Amino acid sequence: MKRVAIIGGGFSGLSAACYLGRAGYDVTVYEKNSVLGGRARVLERDGFKFDMGPTFYWMPDIFEKFFNDFDKKSSDYYELIRLDPGYEIYFGPNNSVRVSADVKKTVETFENIEPGSGAFLENFLKSAEFNYRVAIDKVVEKPGKSIFELIMPQTIARVSQFKESISQHIRKNIKDDRLRQILEFPVLFLGAKPSRTPLFYCFMNYADMVLGTWHIKGGMYGLVEAMVKISEGYGVKFITDAHVNSIITEGSKAVGISWSNTSDSKEERNSVSEMADFIISSADYHFAETLLEPKFRNYSEKYWSKRVFAPSAMLYYVGFDKKLEGISHHTLFFDADFIEHSETIYDTPRWPNKPLFYGSFPSVTDPTLAPKGKECAVFLIPVAAGLKDTPELRENYFLQILERIEQTTGIKVSDSVLFKESYSVSNFMEDYHAYKGNAYGLSNILTQTAFLKPKMQNRHLSNLLYAGQLTVPGPGVPPAIISGKIAAGIARKKLKHG
Numbered sequence: 001m002k003r004v005a006i007i008g009g010g011f012s013g014l015s016a017a018c019y020l021g022r023a024g025y026d027v028t029v030y031e032k033n034s035v036l037g038g039r040a041r042v043l044e045r046d047g048f049k050f051d052m053g054p055t056f057y058w059m060p061d062i063f064e065k066f067f068n069d070f071d072k073k074s075s076d077y078y079e080l081i082r083l084d085p086g087y088e089i090y091f092g093p094n095n096s097v098r099v100s101a102d103v104k105k106t107v108e109t110f111e112n113i114e115p116g117s118g119a120f121l122e123n124f125l126k127s128a129e130f131n132y133r134v135a136i137d138k139v140v141e142k143p144g145k146s147i148f149e150l151i152m153p154q155t156i157a158r159v160s161q162f163k164e165s166i167s168q169h170i171r172k173n174i175k176d177d178r179l180r181q182i183l184e185f186p187v188l189f190l191g192a193k194p195s196r197t198p199l200f201y202c203f204m205n206y207a208d209m210v211l212g213t214w215h216i217k218g219g220m221y222g223l224v225e226a227m228v229k230i231s232e233g234y235g236v237k238f239i240t241d242a243h244v245n246s247i248i249t250e251g252s253k254a255v256g257i258s259w260s261n262t263s264d265s266k267e268e269r270n271s272v273s274e275m276a277d278f279i280i281s282s283a284d285y286h287f288a289e290t291l292l293e294p295k296f297r298n299y300s301e302k303y304w305s306k307r308v309f310a311p312s313a314m315l316y317y318v319g320f321d322k323k324l325e326g327i328s329h330h331t332l333f334f335d336a337d338f339i340e341h342s343e344t345i346y347d348t349p350r351w352p353n354k355p356l357f358y359g360s361f362p363s364v365t366d367p368t369l370a371p372k373g374k375e376c377a378v379f380l381i382p383v384a385a386g387l388k389d390t391p392e393l394r395e396n397y398f399l400q401i402l403e404r405i406e407q408t409t410g411i412k413v414s415d416s417v418l419f420k421e422s423y424s425v426s427n428f429m430e431d432y433h434a435y436k437g438n439a440y441g442l443s444n445i446l447t448q449t450a451f452l453k454p455k456m457q458n459r460h461l462s463n464l465l466y467a468g469q470l471t472v473p474g475p476g477v478p479p480a481i482i483s484g485k486i487a488a489g490i491a492r493k494k495l496k497h498g
Helices: 011-022 060-068 103-113 117-139 166-171 177-190 199-211 221-233 285-290 301-305 338-346 391-409 425-432 477-496
Strands: 003-007 026-030 042-045 048-051 080-082 087-092 095-099 214-216 237-239 242-250 253-261 271-275 278-281 312-320 330-333 357-360 375-383 417-423 464-466
Touching (some): 011 221, 103 117, 117 177, 242 271, 253 278, 312 425, 330 391, 357 391, 375 391, 464 477
Parallel strands (some): 003 026
Antiparallel strands (some): 242 253
């Protein structure tokens, strides 16, 4: 039986393991951290449970398609709850807009704020649905080898949407800044400024407003557990606390990996070499290349330094000593300058003075995540990758978050903080080897789309592939799962033909 080694136990690695395990290969996943899931780890403290990574469950059809590939359904593993509202955005004190699970209500909300915008939204979502079907059914599972993957009747008919940005299209049709920001917000999940994101990517608005926002009862880690269970059913093995030190090569082949057990003390840490017929790295692409001699790498340091990266993040995991009445599960605070904050991420990287931020209050929906009568919250400030964070910065931004929540919502929170734990750029670098501490991979600007992303195939070693957020299809949980599937498909063909 041919042996496959997968570096990294995040969503793309777990996905590849499931598909290759089902195909009958001897698969082992090597994960640096003590638990699987990559960024989707869990923090538990004093009866509170926090998703440390992804908190939004969008594109449920993609998850369902994944489970169907193994003759399963998501409901075989976890319970989904559709959120209503999907999220709420605050633009100032007592000035918020809720995005309903009912599209008709959202259209009415738009129309009430700006006459004529409701009709625009309906037409915009129809176009977004068409693009979503093209992207999901025709493009997203392509391996990103050439431009010809994008050339088809559906994309040729919409070539103008690759020339106009989402921001340009929205701003010439919508005048109210609040509505503009609601429609521009979803592409932030692609890690790019709306002004640099092609209009074709409006399919994210369809995912948002039509397919809806969901919550896994018990938290997002339920998805990790489901994928692990599927893969273990096919005999996949997992080794945690396994730091990969190098990829072993012979001629034009990768023949194995060298790794150390990070749970051992540094004095006792010995290197273990294990052979493999095929290797897939779902770890940070840049890090994976450092495991190779320079002559075997696809890209130079100069190449990586010129990429446009999606943001990193300043995160806080907070336990509150009371229920926060009236707060929405997903709440965004856009009571600051949207464009100015974007500039601090993409144009002149620096710490923002008054950042936009996001709050997830999952215990509003799911009481199992916090002790009775208490609330758990995750706060996220998008920041530029590569910044140096300090304890003082972490404390100052946390105090600003509390103050602005009170100003905008009228809910008193500063006197109810039981504890907080923070996580930022340096943690992403240490825990995930993330290049510059990025949280979301590469920005999905036009020059980094599809075949213009870093290639999955190592150019020098025929049996080494890369998967995950720095290659196709891109950042986010659904794309990571698809990336693992693509990598597994390529690996199967290569293993079959020797």
